[in-house]
Amino acid sequence: MASHDPLVIAGREFASRLIVGTGKFGSFEVMRDALEASRTEIVTVALRRVDLEATGGPDILEFIDPDRYLLLPNTSGAMDAEEAVRIANLARAAGMPAWVKLEVTPEPRYLLPDPVETLKAAEALVKGGFTVLPYINADPVLAKRLEEVGCATVMPLGSWIGSNKGIRTCEAVQIIVEQATVPVVVDAGLGAPSHAAEAMEMGVDAVLVNTAIAIAGDPVEMAGAFRLGVEAGRRAFLAGKPAERDVAEASSPLTGFLEGT
């Protein structure tokens, strides 16, 4: 195994290449155990208005150890750049890390990221001192533009959020990987550990998984399976995945066959 192969984002090293979202778990306890089983070091949360009529119950942050995980607030719910910047500023003022998973998804059916507003928000947030990880469509030109304005990663989607369809954007992601000088994180749509392995084999630097773990029959077991998928894919990439061929190439020697009797 590669002895020291950290994921480096904005100068910070992470041993795990799996980022995990906290949505849709059946309970905070299961979420906590799944995070542990995944060995992730980066965990996303959303921010929402408190329902002041129902303030009892535990807080999700009681279940996410800040010494163990980098808390990555997302800007989900933002319809435009201004709202995304507002959410990020709130999170930072409240003492969360100045890191933000930027997502601007005004359209509810496919939750596709708005490229124009995402770029605008990214520029403003970078200027404001944030480490910005933008969720984008698998658009190599946009990825380059985001990198140029100072984003710490680019996070192209594999398929629609929560769709579990896997990496349907292979060829565009491949171009993004080829051109990027910041880490590429495939975010959204990965529905099985094999999908995560496939992305990692392509040379992406990390993946972000939420739904596929959270709604699995056994989320803790699935978190461990994703850990292995990511690790397998990464090791395969580093090992040098052989090229595909259109015809057979024998694995056994084609000489020294037995003579007919």
Add this chain to the structure above:
Amino acid sequence: MRVVANGKPREVGPGATVEDLIRFVGLDPQYVIVEHNGEALERKRYGEARLTEGDRLELVRAVAGG
């Protein structure tokens, strides 16, 4: 004195701070994120930020999300 918290009017005592309001509605200040009259309020200032008549507050928290 009346302020508006998360879109609804709420009565608070004279001299109350943002932290007083957070505790009054049953929340733990360490888990609450506050926007006070449109500005993000730093957590360390919750105890000193005094409320005045008509103030608008957004109380926000981290929730599960990808």
